[in-house]
Amino acid sequence: GNSVTQMEGPVTLSEEAFLTINCTYTATGYPSLFWYVQYPGEGLQLLLKATKADDKGSNKGFEATYRKETTSFHLEKGSVQVSDSAVYFCALLYLQGAQKLVFGQGTRLTINP
């Protein structure tokens, strides 16, 4: 089956710290991979994506590389800001009828000034 496992949260960091949120997946075939972000009181927004092995997705200073050999898609940012405080979801896309997403459990990130 298809599944996504994310690093347990919550994660608390100081401003300008380096961030890594781990994500590993199990899937048949080669799914597309996504990171979504949910700011307080809002729905999910697409943060970045990668559609094939070794692709690097990037947006707003965040990066993630699709690693087929380790079935991973870890999210990184070199210097976090208070405004990055949110819940982050890793997801993979698979085809069953429509193209559907399966999500990890989410990681709550809090950045302190």
Add this chain to the structure above:
Amino acid sequence: DVKVTQSSRYLVKRTGEKVFLECVQDMDHENMFWYRQDPGLGLRLIYFSYDVKMKEKGDIPEGYSVSREKKERFSLILESASTNQTSMYLCASSSTSVPEQYFGPGTRLTVT
């Protein structure tokens, strides 16, 4: 920009009531989805629809039904609300050609 709207941000209902959650998208997307979001469980797919009047069960359809009479609108129905359906409900849409899903702001439903 794609816009997905949901009829209510917050809703409080009593046990046994019939509840309707409405979702509208303005980008002519073929696919629409209903998820529920619970702490520690991430998002779980309730139902999805890939065309008007077409629907398929997701991972947790029990206690829910859906309706898609028009392409832009997808409704989630709780036939007889129960306290274990207290949750955040998120609607999403996507096109078949570009499968990224776009989400609405969510409806936080409390069943008392």
